[in-house]
Amino acid sequence: MSNFNGVAFIYDRLAQFVFGREWKDIQMAPAKSIKSNARVLIVGGGSGMILERIEPGCQVDFVELSDKMLEKARRRVTSATVKYVQGDYLNWSPSGKYDAVVFPFFLDSFNAENLSLIIQKAKNELHPKGQMHIVDFRKGNVAQRFLIKLMYLFFRVTAKLEGDKLLDFDSVFTAHGFQKTRTSVFLNQWVFYSVYQLPEDSMPVMLAED
Numbered sequence: 001m002s003n004f005n006g007v008a009f010i011y012d013r014l015a016q017f018v019f020g021r022e023w024k025d026i027q028m029a030p031a032k033s034i035k036s037n038a039r040v041l042i043v044g045g046g047s048g049m050i051l052e053r054i055e056p057g058c059q060v061d062f063v064e065l066s067d068k069m070l071e072k073a074r075r076r077v078t079s080a081t082v083k084y085v086q087g088d089y090l091n092w093s094p095s096g097k098y099d100a101v102v103f104p105f106f107l108d109s110f111n112a113e114n115l116s117l118i119i120q121k122a123k124n125e126l127h128p129k130g131q132m133h134i135v136d137f138r139k140g141n142v143a144q145r146f147l148i149k150l151m152y153l154f155f156r157v158t159a160k161l162e163g164d165k166l167l168d169f170d171s172v173f174t175a176h177g178f179q180k181t182r183t184s185v186f187l188n189q190w191v192f193y194s195v196y197q198l199p200e201d202s203m204p205v206m207l208a209e210d
């Protein structure tokens with residue numbers, strides 16, 4: 001299992017240095033499209049920058065494995081009501097369903113088997129009309145692919161990252177029955193923000209009672 005405790009102290013500064021001014025826009029992208037009063041699950045939210053922009057009235061469950069990252073997230077000023085949970089998402093059970101599940105640079109940490117388990121688990125925790133919000137890397141051009149390799153190398157050494165390559169997230173969401181309803185790109189198409197939803201015709205039909 002990965003352990004980001006060793007890099008928590010420098011993670012945000014490093015990201016800001018590598019990704020520059022767009023880093024904040026990338027982090028905040030999902031928050032802008034989640035409506036107020038939504039019930040939100042954020043998994044692997046790191047130091048929690050997104051919490052500063054989440055709409056007031058939202059009820060957020062923030063599940064993060066690293067206690068050092070979580071400590072930083074707790075210090076964020078937010079207008080949402082946040083329940084901070086330290087633990088492994090795969091071994092954690094929510095109470096109730098969510099309108100939005102956010103995976104910010106989280107899915108890239110896993111191998112294919114766990115990626116599929118995570119998406120299936122989140123699907124079970126989502127309201128039928130709920131949305132999955134994913135922010136992560138695309139393979140991009142040659143230079144971007146090279147930097148991704150370097151990042152995997154760095155995080156495999158410093159954080160014992162389980163994954164060793166960027167997987168095709170789209171095909172896994174499709175295999176789990178999701179449709180991509182919107183996408184935007186950042187940093188010369190290196191990073192994407194996508195929203196996935198289950199199609200209407202896959203939702204359970206509610207039968208009227210006599």
Ligand SMILES: C[S@@+](CC[C@H](N)C(=O)[O-])C[C@H]1O[C@@H](n2cnc3c(N)ncnc32)[C@H](O)[C@@H]1O
Nearest residue numbers: 004044045046064065066069087088089104105
């Ligand atoms: C690459 S960092 C991303 C941090 C932040 N979301 C961001 O956008 O920069 C991945 C985060 O996922 C957390 N994480 C890794 N495995 C986890 C798990 N099984 N359950 C919960 N959090 C996990 C790590 O501790 C780390 O903070």
